[in-house]
Amino acid sequence: MPTGRPAVFLDRDDTLIANRTLPEVAGVRRGDLCDPDRVRLLPGAAEGCRLLSESGLVLVVVTNQGVVARGGGTLDDVRRTNDRLRDLLSDPARPGASMIAAVYACPFHPEGAVERFAREHPWRKPSGGMVRAASIELGIDLPTSWMIGDSARDIEAAVDAGVPRDSTILLDERAPDILSAALYVLAARAAGGEQSTVTLSLDRPGAFENERVRETVIATANALAERTGMELVEVLLDASGLRATLSGPKVVALGFGAELRRLTNGWHKARHGSNLWPEPPDVHRGGDDA
Numbered sequence: 001m002p003t004g005r006p007a008v009f010l011d012r013d014d015t016l017i018a019n020r021t022l023p024e025v026a027g028v029r030r031g032d033l034c035d036p037d038r039v040r041l042l043p044g045a046a047e048g049c050r051l052l053s054e055s056g057l058v059l060v061v062v063t064n065q066g067v068v069a070r071g072g073g074t075l076d077d078v079r080r081t082n083d084r085l086r087d088l089l090s091d092p093a094r095p096g097a098s099m100i101a102a103v104y105a106c107p108f109h110p111e112g113a114v115e116r117f118a119r120e121h122p123w124r125k126p127s128g129g130m131v132r133a134a135s136i137e138l139g140i141d142l143p144t145s146w147m148i149g150d151s152a153r154d155i156e157a158a159v160d161a162g163v164p165r166d167s168t169i170l171l172d173e174r175a176p177d178i179l180s181a182a183l184y185v186l187a188a189r190a191a192g193g194e195q196s197t198v199t200l201s202l203d204r205p206g207a208f209e210n211e212r213v214r215e216t217v218i219a220t221a222n223a224l225a226e227r228t229g230m231e232l233v234e235v236l237l238d239a240s241g242l243r244a245t246l247s248g249p250k251v252v253a254l255g256f257g258a259e260l261r262r263l264t265n266g267w268h269k270a271r272h273g274s275n276l277w278p279e280p281p282d283v284h285r286g287g288d289d290a
């Protein structure tokens, strides 16, 4: 019997928000991000978090911030930066609240310059201290929880604390961002029996008159289901768009539709210069260029 709620633990830098790809700033060490104005959500982060949250998972960020030990920022800078992240991931279902239930940050680093923080610490990933602390403070059931991160130490921290290794996702080509990773989580959590549907409406009627377009959409849908373990019951195309039925609750179908839209839009844009389906409103990007 689970003793608490399942969570998905999320790494912060280069998982939820850009870090290594940000333009360099004079005087700031590459990889250090301690400025709320530089917080930019990565593609798929907001949509992926929404799907994970809707599927009943508690979202918890666990992040190493050795920048504090190095003297590149203060605890307050880290807190303000994390607050900005939480604001960008506001919860559409709960006005004023964030989808991120909590952020755990570890300011320690053994090679730090700030004496107070210049040591190893059980919270510092790959140790599982932050995940353990969250499980106690937020009532999280670790055996039914997940971890998504871009680094091996994210995975090891979760496993160290008691998250099953099978429930960890290292961002890679298979799952390059949180939206992609969320599909694997949703597929694994989808209980049998229930079915749900998602529809996508074409941006321009007539696009399916092109047989190659129709074939590509069907093939992409089947490949996506195969790759993620989602059970695609049926996919139907007509003149106005697509209707897909999957095993699992509505959030599974919504996630499938979101990723199918993204994949096939990318293909269609590269070949025909336009999207196949309208993109959703681009919210929650953050930063000056949002």
Ligand SMILES: [Mg+2]
Binding pocket: 011, 012, 013, 014, 015, 149, 150, 151
């Ligand atoms: Mg990272």
